[in-house]
Amino acid sequence: MNDCEEYKERLADWHMGRLEAAAAEDMERHLNNCADCRETLAATAFVLDSINNLQDPEPSVQVKADFRMMLDNFKAKEKKSVFRDRICSRLLQPRLPLAYGLLILFGIGGAYLLGRSSKQELEGQELHAGVQEQKQTMLLAMLDNPLASERIKAVSYTNDLRKVTDKVIDALFTTLNNDPNVNVRLSALEALSALGNHPAVRTGLIKSIPTQDSPVIQLAIADVMLNLQEKDSVGSFRELLKQKGLDDEVKKKVKETITKLI
Amino acid sequence: MPVFSTVKQKTNKSCLGILSDNALMLQVKAGDLERMSLLFERHHKTLFGFLFHLTQRREASEDMVQTVFYRMLKYRNSFTVGSNFSGWMYHIARNVLKDENFGLYSRYDPISAHEEQLAGGNLADDDLEKKQSRQQLYAAMAILSEGDREILMLNRVRELNYPEISDIMGISQGAARVRVSRAIEELKKIFIKKGIKRDS
Amino acid sequence: MKSYALALIAIFTAVQGMAQVDRQLVVHLSDANKPFTLDVSVGSVAIDVSGWEGKDVVVEANAEDVTAQEKNNEVTVKAPNGRAIKLNIKVPRTTGIFKLSSVNGGRMTVSDVTGNLELQNHSGGITALNISGTVVASTVSGSVIVSFRRVDQGAAMAFSTVSGSMYITFPATLKANLKVRSDNSKVFSDFELASDPAHPQTLKTEKDGFYHMPADDWIYGLVGGGGPEMLIKNTTGNIYIRKAR
Numbered sequence: 001m002n003d004c005e006e007y008k009e010r011l012a013d014w015h016m017g018r019l020e021a022a023a024a025e026d027m028e029r030h031l032n033n034c035a036d037c038r039e040t041l042a043a044t045a046f047v048l049d050s051i052n053n054l055q056d057p058e059p060s061v062q063v064k065a066d067f068r069m070m071l072d073n074f075k076a077k078e079k080k081s082v083f084r085d086r087i088c089s090r091l092l093q094p095r096l097p098l099a100y101g102l103l104i105l106f107g108i109g110g111a112y113l114l115g116r117s118s119k120q121e122l123e124g125q126e127l128h129a130g131v132q133e134q135k136q137t138m139l140l141a142m143l144d145n146p147l148a149s150e151r152i153k154a155v156s157y158t159n160d161l162r163k164v165t166d167k168v169i170d171a172l173f174t175t176l177n178n179d180p181n182v183n184v185r186l187s188a189l190e191a192l193s194a195l196g197n198h199p200a201v202r203t204g205l206i207k208s209i210p211t212q213d214s215p216v217i218q219l220a221i222a223d224v225m226l227n228l229q230e231k232d233s234v235g236s237f238r239e240l241l242k243q244k245g246l247d248d249e250v251k252k253k254v255k256e257t258i259t260k261l262i
Numbered sequence: 263m264p265v266f267s268t269v270k271q272k273t274n275k276s277c278l279g280i281l282s283d284n285a286l287m288l289q290v291k292a293g294d295l296e297r298m299s300l301l302f303e304r305h306h307k308t309l310f311g312f313l314f315h316l317t318q319r320r321e322a323s324e325d326m327v328q329t330v331f332y333r334m335l336k337y338r339n340s341f342t343v344g345s346n347f348s349g350w351m352y353h354i355a356r357n358v359l360k361d362e363n364f365g366l367y368s369r370y371d372p373i374s375a376h377e378e379q380l381a382g383g384n385l386a387d388d389d390l391e392k393k394q395s396r397q398q399l400y401a402a403m404a405i406l407s408e409g410d411r412e413i414l415m416l417n418r419v420r421e422l423n424y425p426e427i428s429d430i431m432g433i434s435q436g437a438a439r440v441r442v443s444r445a446i447e448e449l450k451k452i453f454i455k456k457g458i459k460r461d462s
Numbered sequence: 463m464k465s466y467a468l469a470l471i472a473i474f475t476a477v478q479g480m481a482q483v484d485r486q487l488v489v490h491l492s493d494a495n496k497p498f499t500l501d502v503s504v505g506s507v508a509i510d511v512s513g514w515e516g517k518d519v520v521v522e523a524n525a526e527d528v529t530a531q532e533k534n535n536e537v538t539v540k541a542p543n544g545r546a547i548k549l550n551i552k553v554p555r556t557t558g559i560f561k562l563s564s565v566n567g568g569r570m571t572v573s574d575v576t577g578n579l580e581l582q583n584h585s586g587g588i589t590a591l592n593i594s595g596t597v598v599a600s601t602v603s604g605s606v607i608v609s610f611r612r613v614d615q616g617a618a619m620a621f622s623t624v625s626g627s628m629y630i631t632f633p634a635t636l637k638a639n640l641k642v643r644s645d646n647s648k649v650f651s652d653f654e655l656a657s658d659p660a661h662p663q664t665l666k667t668e669k670d671g672f673y674h675m676p677a678d679d680w681i682y683g684l685v686g687g688g689g690p691e692m693l694i695k696n697t698t699g700n701i702y703i704r705k706a707r
Contacts, residue, residue: 047453056308062324078295214600249625
């Protein structure tokens, strides 16, 4: 008549509150009368409590920022594809004479299906690509956005990357040296200055000096080189001083910088 | 794709005017993608904990959280009125773990995990005692089989009951109950072997 | 789709209350319900843009050889170099993208518009008043005065000049990560600033409730718990970052 085995099997459930009222009552009555089961319960409870008391670690603040970026990007992509699907579905409803219509259907439909499958392939690749690579891809695409504000945002995302790859550094330099907007170039410069421990960054910044013609950037780059204590930049700064029409403030600062670096 | 079903909606908070997880997810499915951020607020910490306890890798677990939410957005159409949000989310989490070759289908390596702890600096713990007991538990869990470890961590999630766990694991509810029970017994034995005792 | 179309009606009038207007161009937008773009890139031209109740873009200039072209809601205004020309442009109050750039024209002003503003100047300040949206503004000599009625949530912005004071007024509900620097002058703000965990600093206040910070290096402060980055920089001239009343 040893149905303790059955009770023992359900001790965990009882402890977790998963037994329905009648069964729970029954269990409690049994426990009242069975020291052995009480002992087993204590051991079971200890194990379950140890597991439940495991502290869930606090994820870093980056997780939320990453999620925001991912969601915004996802929404933007969805808008685009909804638009395309709408066009495609309209095209697939021909009101032309049947033969002609079928021809078009095959042509467009075929192209659409082709497009669809390669899209799925790409999506499959996306899913398997690491989260960090996805972030990088999003970021690099954003650096080409027609709005300066979005490009500035993209540059600020580089601060959130766990590992800054050469691709990203190249993109930042392209931005620093070619972006039509002064403020975007300025933010790229600031992002690069935070990466001063990469030797490629220092070399790139030195090369960039004579190409900059905006006083805002010229002044900022002088600050950056001073901060990095980059003595190798002196040559480039001397070259910059030869530039025609150089702003007075810039002349002053560059001379100061050269003096401090030597 | 398994159908997740619940007989009773125990987590339905709608009577308070707060939308339940299922209702929110249905809104996401209907096109209100922004609602996903509310689901993120509610669940990302527990999800991160689940992944972390199984892999001991902080960065990888953070990345996997992103992947899980991305997949829920991507596959939102497969979430139906009968679905259970937490069951669905942890089912996806398990797949992500599989894909990333962590925890489940690769050797759980407590040594390299420990190294990552030292390098990465883990939980800021004021309490040395708490830290020690946590380390003890992790060490004990490392000895468990992967399946036992996984089912105990699933069982630990408040929102997952036997119906959800059975759907996630693809087994019957009865089998799920038995597995949980057996895993607990295994862990008990390990506790005894390692001399982990409760304070009387 | 409209093919490349020039849509302009040239009226030669002398308008009262405004200095001599030699040319007035009324530009119809292809779709008045959709956002428009205004593109003005000039040399020594003063640009003044303001929002109005009408549906068209109206360009007034004190010179004859000013042109305005429209294609799919993109309006491009061109003016010749070399002379001091004034452009007064009125735009609808619907959402627009504004790309305005001048070199020697003097102060650039925009007011009462909605949308995304990219303002570049050189010898002359920039004023943008009662803006609903996003502003990215840069000049070399001249002050930068910007006031927002509303900011686009989540949009990054930047304001820079070399010599000139800066007055930026944001709505009190602003959520942003401020990054501010003035090499030679001070920074004042009446926003409640929290330290940025990524760049821990002590942010000092003084009795009148304003933060007074000498800023020969970057100051990082979180407003409203943090948000997109707002970069504000100059070399000389005080910087005031204020809450709208």
